[in-house]
Amino acid sequence: MAILTAEGVRVSFGGLQALAGVDLAVDEGTIHGLIGPNGSGKTTLCNVVSGFYRPRAGRVAFQGRDLTTLPPHEVAVAGIARTFQDLQVFGEMTALENVLVGGHCRGRSGVVGAVVKPAAVRREDTAGREEARAMLTYVGLAGLEDRRANRLSFGQQRMLELARALVSRPRLLLLDEPAAGLSPAMVERLTGILHALRGERGLTILMVEHVIRLVMGISDRITVLDHGERIAEGPPEVIRRDARVIEAYLGSVLDRAAD
Amino acid sequence: MDDPPIEILAQQLTGGLAVGCVYALVALGFTMMLRATDLVNFAQGEFLMTGAYFGYTLLSLTPLPFLAVFVAASLLTGLLGMGVEIVALRPIRLRQSPVLNLIIATVGIGIVLRLLAMLVWGAEPLRYPARMGEGALLVAGLPLSGEHVWIIVLAASAMLALHLFFQRTLLGVAWRAAAHDAATAEILGIGFSRVVTLTFGISAALAGAAGVLIAPLFFVAPDLWLLGPRAFAGAALGQFSILGTMIGGPVLGVLETLGAGYVSSAYKNGIAYAITIVVLMVVAVPRMPAGSALALRYRRVSLADRLGWPPAVAARRRQVAWVVGGLGALLLPIALDAYAVHVLGLILIYMVAALGLQLVIGFGGSIVVGHAAFVGAGAYASAILSLKVGAPFPLALAGAAIVAALLGLLFGPILRLPGHYCAIATLGFGEIVNLVMVNWTAVTNGMSGLSNIPRPRLGPWLVRDDHGFYYLALAVFVVVFAALHRLVDSRFGRALVAARENELAATAMGISVPRQRAHAFAIGAACAGAAGSLFAHFATYISPDSFTLVDSIAFLTMVVLGGLGSLPGAALGALIVTGLPETLRALAEYRILVYGVLLVVFMMFLPGGLADLLPRLVGRALRSPAVPVPAAAEGRGGDPDR
Numbered sequence: 076m077a078i079l080t081a082e083g084v085r086v087s088f089g090g091l092q093a094l095a096g097v098d099l100a101v102d103e104g105t106i107h108g109l110i111g112p113n114g115s116g117k118t119t120l121c122n123v124v125s126g127f128y129r130p131r132a133g134r135v136a137f138q139g140r141d142l143t144t145l146p147p148h149e150v151a152v153a154g155i156a157r158t159f160q161d162l163q164v165f166g167e168m169t170a171l172e173n174v175l176v177g178g179h180c181r182g183r184s185g186v187v188g189a190v191v192k193p194a195a196v197r198r199e200d201t202a203g204r205e206e207a208r209a210m211l212t213y214v215g216l217a218g219l220e221d222r223r224a225n226r227l228s229f230g231q232q233r234m235l236e237l238a239r240a241l242v243s244r245p246r247l248l249l250l251d252e253p254a255a256g257l258s259p260a261m262v263e264r265l266t267g268i269l270h271a272l273r274g275e276r277g278l279t280i281l282m283v284e285h286v287i288r289l290v291m292g293i294s295d296r297i298t299v300l301d302h303g304e305r306i307a308e309g310p311p312e313v314i315r316r317d318a319r320v321i322e323a324y325l326g327s328v329l330d331r332a333a334d
Numbered sequence: 335m336d337d338p339p340i341e342i343l344a345q346q347l348t349g350g351l352a353v354g355c356v357y358a359l360v361a362l363g364f365t366m367m368l369r370a371t372d373l374v375n376f377a378q379g380e381f382l383m384t385g386a387y388f389g390y391t392l393l394s395l396t397p398l399p400f401l402a403v404f405v406a407a408s409l410l411t412g413l414l415g416m417g418v419e420i421v422a423l424r425p426i427r428l429r430q431s432p433v434l435n436l437i438i439a440t441v442g443i444g445i446v447l448r449l450l451a452m453l454v455w456g457a458e459p460l461r462y463p464a465r466m467g468e469g470a471l472l473v474a475g476l477p478l479s480g481e482h483v484w485i486i487v488l489a490a491s492a493m494l495a496l497h498l499f500f501q502r503t504l505l506g507v508a509w510r511a512a513a514h515d516a517a518t519a520e521i522l523g524i525g526f527s528r529v530v531t532l533t534f535g536i537s538a539a540l541a542g543a544a545g546v547l548i549a550p551l552f553f554v555a556p557d558l559w560l561l562g563p564r565a566f567a568g569a570a571l572g573q574f575s576i577l578g579t580m581i582g583g584p585v586l587g588v589l590e591t592l593g594a595g596y597v598s599s600a601y602k603n604g605i606a607y608a609i610t611i612v613v614l615m616v617v618a619v620p621r622m623p624a625g626s627a628l629a630l631r632y633r634r635v636s637l638a639d640r641l642g643w644p645p646a647v648a649a650r651r652r653q654v655a656w657v658v659g660g661l662g663a664l665l666l667p668i669a670l671d672a673y674a675v676h677v678l679g680l681i682l683i684y685m686v687a688a689l690g691l692q693l694v695i696g697f698g699g700s701i702v703v704g705h706a707a708f709v710g711a712g713a714y715a716s717a718i719l720s721l722k723v724g725a726p727f728p729l730a731l732a733g734a735a736i737v738a739a740l741l742g743l744l745f746g747p748i749l750r751l752p753g754h755y756c757a758i759a760t761l762g763f764g765e766i767v768n769l770v771m772v773n774w775t776a777v778t779n780g781m782s783g784l785s786n787i788p789r790p791r792l793g794p795w796l797v798r799d800d801h802g803f804y805y806l807a808l809a810v811f812v813v814v815f816a817a818l819h820r821l822v823d824s825r826f827g828r829a830l831v832a833a834r835e836n837e838l839a840a841t842a843m844g845i846s847v848p849r850q851r852a853h854a855f856a857i858g859a860a861c862a863g864a865a866g867s868l869f870a871h872f873a874t875y876i877s878p879d880s881f882t883l884v885d886s887i888a889f890l891t892m893v894v895l896g897g898l899g900s901l902p903g904a905a906l907g908a909l910i911v912t913g914l915p916e917t918l919r920a921l922a923e924y925r926i927l928v929y930g931v932l933l934v935v936f937m938m939f940l941p942g943g944l945a946d947l948l949p950r951l952v953g954r955a956l957r958s959p960a961v962p963v964p965a966a967a968e969g970r971g972g973d974p975d976r
Contacts, residue, residue, distance in 0.1 A: 127838075127842075147841045148841050148843075148847075151841075151842055152844045156842070157842050159842075164839065165832045165836050166835055166836070167633070168831060168832065168835060172828055175825075175828055176828050176832040176840070176843050177843055180843065180844030180845075184824065184825050186821065186826050188824075189821045189827065190817045190820050190821055196824075200824075223633075
């Protein structure tokens with residue numbers, strides 16, 4: 076069952092065509108890899124799915140609901156959480172506060188609740204903090220709760236973004252190059268987390284990634300973009316042998332990954 | 335109104351164009367400063383005024399012709415600008431202070447310049463000793479004012495000179511490089527500090543030139559500075575590009591003149607702002623890049639951290655401090671005379687308003703300059719509810735907060751505008767609201783204001799004297815402070831700060847950034863409205879004069895001086911801004927001068943605001959200067975404005 080479908084998505088910036096009618100179907104409970112050479116439109120597609128770009132043509136549906144015209148903050152409420160390729164943490168806030176903000180769309184309390192602080196708001200607050208701490212521990216940031224986000228290392232900020240996205244309990248997690256800039260040990264850890272997320276929590280993940288070993292090792296299906304078009308889609312074994320994909324860019328990198 | 339003959343229309347057009355060209359000159363100064371350093375120079379209007387006075391003196395004392403005086407006065411103003419930049423602004427910039435600190439420093443510079451002018455040339459408006467091109471000029475069969483034509487010609491020449499400077503001289507090209515990318519330019523050997531000084535000088539010179547051109551049309555008076563903010567609107571209209579500004583200024587001048595002639599002369603001064611707000615909302619908002627909120631670069635280290643107190647201990651000692659402070663506040667009036675208590679009551683009112691603005695600026699990251707409009711709206715609402723409806727005081731107070739909040743909610747979309755656009759749009763909003771107070775005589779009684787506003791009565795307690803009023807204001811202050819204190823550490827407050835820190839990521843977390851900002855704006859407005867209500871019943875008389883641009887700038891000053899993002903800081907800021915001129919009363923007219931200088935000095939030595947004073951002193955005493963690391967050195971996340 077496809078939880079997310081994109082049909083004929085077309086995006087252009089000025090005269091430049093970033094996506095030329097791309098189709099995508101992500102099955103529920105799978106990890107779906109999205110790869111392609113630089114400038115092939117992967118991040119653009121991410122931004123369309125999460126509502127930051129409105130496509131010139133085509134539609135995006137999530138759990139059968141049309142997302143195409145939804146503003147990005149409502150896409151988040153609909154159950155799609157994302158991380159960013161270039162780190163986008165709330166720099167002056169602590170790690171814990173960052174994760175608390177991640178839980179914003181699940182919270183209920185408003186201005187009056189914040190000022191009056193009835194029992195329900197206190198409960199929500201306490202539960203939120205506990206969950207945020209647990210999530211920080213889960214991604215390996217235990218003990219750094221009160222550290223300001225812009226004082227964390229690059230890799231730690233990546234994991235913080237992951238924790239911030241997960242705490243919203245999304246149905247679909249959109250990861251834009253989650254392993255970029257991570258040390259091999261942290262890539263290892265990330266791989267373990269992603270496996271667990273799919274296995275234990277049944278989370279669906281759409282992942283843009285350049286670390287081929289990670290994508291090939293973990294994805295159930297892979298979509299390959301080139302020049303804004305989908306040139307291949309299938310399980311990793313098939314993608315690995317696809318002539319067009321190899322021609323487009325993967326050849327040498329794939330061989331190395333296979334060794 | 336009869337259709338005016340073509341001659342009148344032509345005269346109005348050239349008149350508008352002349353004023354517009356003057357705007358353009360001043361606006362170019364704004365644009366250049368913004369492009370080079372992100373700084374809105376609030377003293378730009380005062381440089382215009384200074385240039386006009388320089389021209390006045392040169393024309394009076396020397397036999398120089400007008401043209402020579404025009405050039406000389408511009409150069410003098412430019413030199414003055416460079417001096418001011420080196421002495422007052424450079425030290426602040428080198429400390430990595432938030433850009434708002436620099437803005438407030440220019441406010442202080444403006445105050446000093448205005449007062450110096452008043453001391454040297456007097457407060458009375460002076461008639462310009464010589465003029466350019468008196469009499470009519472026949473152009474294409476239409477009799478035009480020669481004066482207007484001359485202004486247009488001279489302003490256009492100045493702009494052409496500037497254009498040639500940018501395109502043809504090495505310095506001009508270096509400037510463009512530095513404005514585009516300071517870091518790279520620095521590597522190439524273009525000293526950024528020198529570029530900034532030069533830019534400030536050129537900006538001031540342009541304003542000075544504008545002053546000499548416009549002064550003959552009016553009188554020379556300190557009030558001339560008010561042209562500065564309107565020129566800023568012209569720069570915003572031109573999207574802060576050099577060419578755009580050269581077009582935006584004249585367009586604004588012409589529309590303003592035509593609007594005054596054909597729509598409403600009472601609202602003449604608001605027309606420029608109204609046009610700017612509408613155009614910005616239509617043009618700038620859809621193209622707005624994410625991450626436009628103002629970043630607070632300076633990081634305060636709390637007192638507890640300086641002393642190394644564990645959180646539990648710090649929390650307990652904070653409670654003790656609050657209890658002691660509270661008792662002190664309760665007992666303070668006993669030790670003071672009636673006048674001091676009167677001033678303290680007034681200070682508490684300003685504190686309430688400043689707290690509301692702190693939420694919007696310090697936590698929300700929007701630069702808002704029109705806060706006095708909400709104080710005024712609250713004051714009028716409360717006065718009218720009391721006088722015309724006969725509402726009891728608590729209802730009038732609540733009504734004032736609600737009216738102001740609704741006004742804030744209505745104009746909340748303005749806060750979608752990024753940084754400086756938001757500053758000029760809210761400034762304009764404040765000016766328009768002030769004009770409404772002046773002109774909606776049926777409700778507000780115009781400039782005469784509303785008097786005989788009843789003293790507050792709470793049940794059996796009629797607040798009659800300054801002591802009673804002090805306690806009433808203190809109670810309101812405590813309630814507002816506690817409410818905001820809880821609010822900033824809540825789901826709502828975190829979402830607001832997240833939107834300030836990173837608009838893109840906040841949106842991805844399901845936060846509607848515009849809605850969040852609008853709500854914060856409304857809450858801040860409600861605080862201002864409550865303060866306005868207290869003010870109305872405290873003074874028993876209100877008029878539009880109490881809610882002007884000067885007051886709005888004072889509120890902004892309180893927040894920045896106190897320390898961005900600190901509620902106690904906002905209260906301290908209100909204490910200093912309101913209390914300092916009172917304590918300096920013995921200095922008579924010099925007190926404003928001292929106040930202006932102190933403002934600049936504070937910005938120089940307290941980048942984290944007054945909230946940072948005690949922790950810094952303690953830190954110094956402990957010889958552990960916890961030097962805050964500038965955000966630029968910490969990787970991404972703190973990237974301001976771009």
